[in-house]
Amino acid sequence: MKPPSTSDRRVLSLFPFLLAYLLFIGTARLVKENFRLIKDQGGNAKPLSNLTNGGSLIDGCDLFDGKWVLDGGTRPLYEEESCPYLTQQVTCGTNGRPDSLYQNWRWEPHACKLPRFDAVKLLEILRGKRLMFIGDSIQRTQWQSMVCLIQSVIPPGKKSMHRNPPMKIFRAESSRCDKLRSISFTLRFGFQEFNASIEFYWAPFIVESNSDHFKKHSVLKRLVKLDSISKHSRRWEGVDIMVFESYVWWMYKPIINATIGSLDNVKEYDVTNAYELALKTWANWIESNINPHTQKIFFMSLSPTHLWSWEWKAGSNENCFNESYPIQDPSYWGTGSSRDMMGIVRDTLQDLAINVTLLNITQLSEFRKDGHTSVYTERRGKLLTSEQRSDPNSYADCIHWCLPGVPDTWNEILYAYLLHDFPLH
Numbered sequence: 001m002k003p004p005s006t007s008d009r010r011v012l013s014l015f016p017f018l019l020a021y022l023l024f025i026g027t028a029r030l031v032k033e034n035f036r037l038i039k040d041q042g043g044n045a046k047p048l049s050n051l052t053n054g055g056s057l058i059d060g061c062d063l064f065d066g067k068w069v070l071d072g073g074t075r076p077l078y079e080e081e082s083c084p085y086l087t088q089q090v091t092c093g094t095n096g097r098p099d100s101l102y103q104n105w106r107w108e109p110h111a112c113k114l115p116r117f118d119a120v121k122l123l124e125i126l127r128g129k130r131l132m133f134i135g136d137s138i139q140r141t142q143w144q145s146m147v148c149l150i151q152s153v154i155p156p157g158k159k160s161m162h163r164n165p166p167m168k169i170f171r172a173e174s175s176r177c178d179k180l181r182s183i184s185f186t187l188r189f190g191f192q193e194f195n196a197s198i199e200f201y202w203a204p205f206i207v208e209s210n211s212d213h214f215k216k217h218s219v220l221k222r223l224v225k226l227d228s229i230s231k232h233s234r235r236w237e238g239v240d241i242m243v244f245e246s247y248v249w250w251m252y253k254p255i256i257n258a259t260i261g262s263l264d265n266v267k268e269y270d271v272t273n274a275y276e277l278a279l280k281t282w283a284n285w286i287e288s289n290i291n292p293h294t295q296k297i298f299f300m301s302l303s304p305t306h307l308w309s310w311e312w313k314a315g316s317n318e319n320c321f322n323e324s325y326p327i328q329d330p331s332y333w334g335t336g337s338s339r340d341m342m343g344i345v346r347d348t349l350q351d352l353a354i355n356v357t358l359l360n361i362t363q364l365s366e367f368r369k370d371g372h373t374s375v376y377t378e379r380r381g382k383l384l385t386s387e388q389r390s391d392p393n394s395y396a397d398c399i400h401w402c403l404p405g406v407p408d409t410w411n412e413i414l415y416a417y418l419l420h421d422f423p424l425h
Contacts, residue, residue, distance in 0.1 A: 139300070312334075
């Protein structure tokens with residue numbers, strides 16, 4: 001194991017003030033690489049053509065290599081007001097954001113097309129299955145996105161939301177779609193019960209920590225149990241499809257308090273070393289408990305931040321506030337994204353005996369400086385005041401994402417993989 005590189009120490013040193021505030025939002029609700037390249041410390045390109053044991057391509061196409069295209073005809077995929085499951089933290093339009101262009105960008109791979117998202121087909125794939133998103137508030141946003149993408153085709157009385165901390169569970173109980181839905185689906189699949197669930201599990205470090213309470217958690221006093229995962233993993237047993245994510249909570253400082261074994265043996269670890277040990281614990285659980293014939297595992301790469309506008313606009317001292325267009329530089333890579341942490345994920349997945357698919361959304365999300373909640377969000381469960389909004393340098397949240405928005409694209413890509421792995425006949 002190696003200590004953080006000079007560049008990563010710079011990344012870590014920049015996080016404390018802004019991240020401490022942003023991670024406290026909503027009762028402490030958390031707050032360049034394309035899929036083929038990550039640069040090592042010497043600046044040489046390190047090929048990453050196969051970040052997962054089973055390969056990264058779908059029928060020869062890299063879904064993560066592409067561009068953002070303005071498409072007001074098919075975007076957004078749902079309306080903010082049409083999804084009752086969105087939280088105030090992510091509803092930027094309702095919260096007063098004056099522009100809506102951030103909802104109208106479509107990701108277009110260079111070599112192929114993403115399949116059009118079809119909620120009915122996805123429900124058929126998920127029939128009798130559990131899909132679980134595991135991680136922090138970034139992952140919770142992706143879960144909310146998926147619920148919104150799918151809920152509109154389920155009639156009232158056949159969908160429900162349950163809270164079982166640290167879990168949230170959305171259930172689709174029946175395939176009796178309303179009469180406006182496709183008759184071909186009715187003829188093809190009949191009126192069988194779906195009994196599908198889309199779940200979120202709060203585990204900001206994946207392994208156990210003192211931040212595992214769904215409300216009473218803080219990044220300021222992090223303590224991570226690097227070799228302990230059983231408290232969480234017992235809730236993951238038997239889940240058919242799992243999507244893991246963990247990054248931003250690790251990045252508060254270059255060091256982190258952690259234990260191996262006894263709680264009496266707390267030490268300071270370099271964050272990169274601690275992250276590697278935590279992922280090894282997770283990997284051991286995966287290899288010991290996952291049946292690759294009946295279960296499918298995904299790992300989301302890091303979600304980038306846009307805290308410093310000088311990175312894309314020379315001489316600026318602002319952040320993501322008031323941005324309406326994606327970054328156009330195809331090689332853009334922000335200071336808030338750690339190549340070393342990406343490399344640890346890569347190495348962990350490559351060493352696994354069981355296939356885990358990496359969803360490398362980092363580069364495509366790096367371009368989207370316009371997609372964050374900025375000042376159109378909440379703090380401690382309350383919307384920012386007019387006075388706070390007038391001070392975006394202090395209050396803009398450039399870590400979380402608006403919905404509809406960028407996380408919908410993450411789920412479109414996840415849908416493409418599920419459609420490929422569970423073909424409908």
